[in-house]
Amino acid sequence: xxxxxxxxxxxxxxxxxxxxxxxxxxxxxxxxxxxxxxxxxxxxxxxxxxxxxxxxxxxxxxxxxxxxxxxxxxxxxxxxxxxxxxxxxxxxxxxxxxxxxxxxxxxxxxxxxxxxxxxxxxxxxxxxxxxxxxxxxxxxxxxxxxxxxxxxxxxxxxxxxxxxxxxxxxxxxxxxxxxxxxxxxxx
Numbered sequence: 341x342x343x344x345x346x347x348x349x350x351x352x353x354x355x356x357x358x359x360x361x362x363x364x365x366x367x368x369x370x371x372x373x374x375x376x377x378x379x380x381x382x383x384x385x386x387x388x389x390x391x392x393x394x395x396x397x398x399x400x401x402x403x404x405x406x407x408x409x410x411x412x413x414x415x416x417x418x419x420x421x422x423x424x425x426x427x428x429x430x431x432x433x434x435x436x437x438x439x440x441x442x443x444x445x446x447x448x449x450x451x452x453x454x455x456x457x458x459x460x461x462x463x464x465x466x467x468x469x470x471x472x473x474x475x476x477x478x479x480x481x482x483x484x485x486x487x488x489x490x491x492x493x494x495x496x497x498x499x500x501x502x503x504x505x506x507x508x509x510x511x512x513x514x515x516x517x518x519x520x521x522x523x524x525x526x527x
Contacts, residue, residue, distance in 0.1 A: 359451060361458045364412035364425060369403040371422050372414075372441075379424075379441035386479055388516070398439065403427065411435065413458045415442070415451045426455035431502060434524065435463040437473040447481075456489055464527055471525040474506055483521055491523040498524075 364372075376397040383392035398406075406412045406427040415424040424442040428435050437459060442451045456471070463471060473491070475482040483493060494503065503522040511517035 358418040359454060360416050360418075361413055361454050362416065363410065364403075364407045364414045364427070366404060366407060368412075368414050368422055368425070369400045369407060372403045372425050373397045373400060375423065375425060375443050376439065376441040378444045379447070381444045382447065382481060386476075389476065389479065389519075398427075406438070411459070411462065413455055413462075415455055417446065417451075424451045424455060426452075426459055428459060430463075430466060430468060431472075433500065433502065434470040434472040435459055435466075435468045436502075436506075437471060452485075453489060460525070460527060468527065470527055472503060472522065474503070474510060474520055474522050477519050477521045483523070486523050486525075489525070491525040494522045494524055 380393045380395065380397070383389045386392075403412070403425075406429070409429060411429055412427040413425065414422045417423045423446045424440075426437060426440045428437040428439075430436075437456075440452050440455055442449075442455075460471060463469075471491070473486065475486060477483050477493075487493070499507070499522050507517060507520055507522060510520055
């Protein structure tokens with residue numbers, strides 16, 4: 341797609357110049373649950389996962405706790421404000437990404453990729469050797485998307501105790517464990 345009047349640049353290239361990624365702050369916490377709710381709307385297109393669009397999201401308090409650890413980023417779009425976030429946690433073996441959410445109106449524009457890049461740079465600056473996450477298998481904006489960004493799907497024998505525990509907790513929370521996977525991106 342080309343944006344008329346923007347020098348022939350694609351919409352993704354155009355928006356990349358209008359997006360800034362920064363560390364989240366306490367004031368952002370009030371905005372993030374609604375962004376996550378909006379982001380989840382895309383699951384209405386996925387057989388058997390439609391319920392996620394109506395599921396609970398992280399509370400403001402949960403966002404504040406993650407912001408306090410220093411591994412929470414937001415994406416601001418010029419003239420629009422905060423439209424996306426990533427939060428995670430540094431563990432002994434990785435920076436684990438708990439959540440990436442992009443407002444439904446901004447999905448497909450490279451904002452999620454920019455947030456992952458920010459997490460990667462943060463991890464490298466702090467001597468962390470990989471990124472990890474858990475996600476849905478074979479959902480286009482989940483496992484295949486992260487594979488395009490350099491993440492590898494881990495088989496059960498390569499999960500390690502931490503990722504095994506994360507997947508078990510997700511199952512106990514009601515996520516269909518057979519449709520979940522853990523992924524790692526070495527840095």
